[in-house]
Amino acid sequence: xxxxxxxxxxxxxxxxxxxxxxxxRRRNPLLWSSWNKEVSWLVIAGLAxxxxxxxxxxxxxxxxxxxxxxxxxxxxxxxxxxxx
Numbered sequence: 247x248x249x250x251x252x253x254x255x256x257x258x259x260x261x262x263x264x265x266x267x268x269x270x271r272r273r274n275p276l277l278w279s280s281w282n283k284e285v286s287w288l289v290i291a292g293l294a295x296x297x298x299x300x301x302x303x304x305x306x307x308x309x310x311x312x313x314x315x316x317x318x319x320x321x322x323x324x325x326x327x328x329x330x
Contacts, residue, residue, distance in 0.1 A: 257292035
């Protein structure tokens with residue numbers, strides 16, 4: 247769920263930046279006429295941010311070596327799963 251929220255925020259980042267741009271230009275960001283030409287580019291930029299984030303996570307994440315031992319009970323205590 248947290249990954250979905252992170253991706254949603256990354257997708258909305260270009261929209262927020264454009265809204266701030268409209269405010270800096272003293273234009274009303276609540277009017278559709280301010281957004282209608284740029285929406286497709288903002289969607290593309292948002293998707294590019296999400297894809298770049300996914301690729302960076304894939305390329306930079308730590309790889310686990312060895313076999314995974316699932317969680318199990320030893321002497322009445324729960325031992326969490328781990329890689330060995």
